[in-house]
Amino acid sequence: MHALDFDYMAGLVPILLGYLPLTLGMAAAGMICALLLSCLLAVIRVSRVPGLNGAALLFISFFRGTPLLVQLFLFYYGLPQIFSFLVSINGITATIMGLTLHFSAYMAESIRAAIIGIDRSQTEAALSIGMTRAQLMRRIILPQATRVATPTLMNYFIDMIKSTSLAFTLGVTELMGATQKEAAGSFLYFEAFLVVAVIYWVIVEALSWLQKWLEQRLNRAYQR
Amino acid sequence: MIALSGLTKRFGDHTVLDHIDLELERGEIIVVIGPSGTGKSTLLRCINFLETPDAGQLTVGELSFDVTRATKRDILALRRRTAFVFQNYALFAHRTALENIAESMIVVQGMAKAEAHRRARAILERIGLADRADAFPAALSGGQQQRVGIGRAMATGAEVILFDEPTSALDPEWVEEVLTLMKQLATERQTMIVVSHEMQFARDVADRVVFMDGGRLIEQAPPHELFTRPRDERTRTFLRKVLASAPQPES
Numbered sequence A: 001m002h003a004l005d006f007d008y009m010a011g012l013v014p015i016l017l018g019y020l021p022l023t024l025g026m027a028a029a030g031m032i033c034a035l036l037l038s039c040l041l042a043v044i045r046v047s048r049v050p051g052l053n054g055a056a057l058l059f060i061s062f063f064r065g066t067p068l069l070v071q072l073f074l075f076y077y078g079l080p081q082i083f084s085f086l087v088s089i090n091g092i093t094a095t096i097m098g099l100t101l102h103f104s105a106y107m108a109e110s111i112r113a114a115i116i117g118i119d120r121s122q123t124e125a126a127l128s129i130g131m132t133r134a135q136l137m138r139r140i141i142l143p144q145a146t147r148v149a150t151p152t153l154m155n156y157f158i159d160m161i162k163s164t165s166l167a168f169t170l171g172v173t174e175l176m177g178a179t180q181k182e183a184a185g186s187f188l189y190f191e192a193f194l195v196v197a198v199i200y201w202v203i204v205e206a207l208s209w210l211q212k213w214l215e216q217r218l219n220r221a222y223q224r
Numbered sequence B: 001m002i003a004l005s006g007l008t009k010r011f012g013d014h015t016v017l018d019h020i021d022l023e024l025e026r027g028e029i030i031v032v033i034g035p036s037g038t039g040k041s042t043l044l045r046c047i048n049f050l051e052t053p054d055a056g057q058l059t060v061g062e063l064s065f066d067v068t069r070a071t072k073r074d075i076l077a078l079r080r081r082t083a084f085v086f087q088n089y090a091l092f093a094h095r096t097a098l099e100n101i102a103e104s105m106i107v108v109q110g111m112a113k114a115e116a117h118r119r120a121r122a123i124l125e126r127i128g129l130a131d132r133a134d135a136f137p138a139a140l141s142g143g144q145q146q147r148v149g150i151g152r153a154m155a156t157g158a159e160v161i162l163f164d165e166p167t168s169a170l171d172p173e174w175v176e177e178v179l180t181l182m183k184q185l186a187t188e189r190q191t192m193i194v195v196s197h198e199m200q201f202a203r204d205v206a207d208r209v210v211f212m213d214g215g216r217l218i219e220q221a222p223p224h225e226l227f228t229r230p231r232d233e234r235t236r237t238f239l240r241k242v243l244a245s246a247p248q249p250e251s
């Protein structure tokens, strides 16, 4: 057993923080795409769009029923063998795609539950003033549903940030990939991975704090 | 002019509306009364296509169609010519009083937001809620919410406003302010069909009172006539019951 090399750890922090924008960027991009896709899936499920409903169910079932790592490998290593135009897909794009599809399957179910929770009379009111179904969804239902679902969606975002570390298996040098390289160079595995663990931990704690604050604000919303 | 002819609605094998014929002139105010479960709400909901009727012809102004052949376009056009005031207000919870009223002007009529808000403010003025423009529904009393509900209906510019028991869900203390607003609309000759148990309101405001029972229009007449000389036995029985249980009008 050797003593922890604190100088090494302190020196590692700024190096690793340099990869934070990529990690957070992939999570943010994945989250935005997943929000759009999950809203679409939720609307299809709620309105039982014929044909599409079955497809949405299958999609959700598959992406919830298989590990994210398997999905990432499937996209990055598997798909280009079938579709040659995907040969140039890079690890970052594949990661964002994987995060989007995987998490939208979960988020769709949260948003669907939130939509169902909205009083049906608001739907009738919107229709009675002449709104189309699409206007009803966009202006009345989704703004309220995403708000109700926000705390849950924040959880998925936190999960997504941690999941970006899988990108390193696709050869992306993000936070985790960079740590791996540093550790391999110095042989100080424990120190390196401890530092990266603490960095993830701090980010997640900060977001949890933000989440609590947001939840309190949301509970007070619409009371003015 | 608004006309229903042969309007029929079934839920399963229960015929809730049985060949209803009804005509209204522009500016006419009709109050529909009748026992519970008789199809009064269903009638209003069919006129707004919140329920899809099974047979009949619907006419509102220049728009007229056979309900069995209604296209999406017919339904939208119908809804733009009719507005609905709900028993439970059904306000958009995430929109302020002002935004609730402005919504149809922005989304349905395609008006610019600033103009819609200007007009919504004018409506808030008329319904006596100018000072509550930025309040969300949850912060309003029942009476205020229902007045916003009426304001939202007014904003659509609909040819007829359908009221489904607009005061039934209200605490007694708020009933009067809503009825007052409806009377104000009546004096402005807003065409309305009102389902209500407020007999005094029917007496004061209606041009015609329609009595429904078992999915049929049993009789219709100006209020003084219907209330004093009902022709049908069922009307008599109903009136005896509600007038006996109703609080005596204050003098």
Ligand SMILES: Nc1ncnc2c1ncn2[C@@H]1O[C@H](COP(=O)(O)OP(=O)(O)OP(=O)(O)O)[C@@H](O)[C@H]1O
Pocket (backbone or CB within 6 Å): B011, B016, B034, B035, B036, B037, B038, B039, B040, B041, B042, B043
């Ligand atoms: N969605 C529905 N499915 C099945 N039956 C329905 C539905 N809506 C209404 N009904 C039935 O149709 C009949 C008429 O209902 P409706 O609500 O129109 O009556 P109403 O005259 O408005 O009664 P109330 O005075 O209690 O409001 C009732 O027997 C009711 O149970």
Ligand SMILES: [Mg+2]
Pocket (backbone or CB within 6 Å): B040, B041, B042, B164, B165
């Ligand atoms: Mg009713």
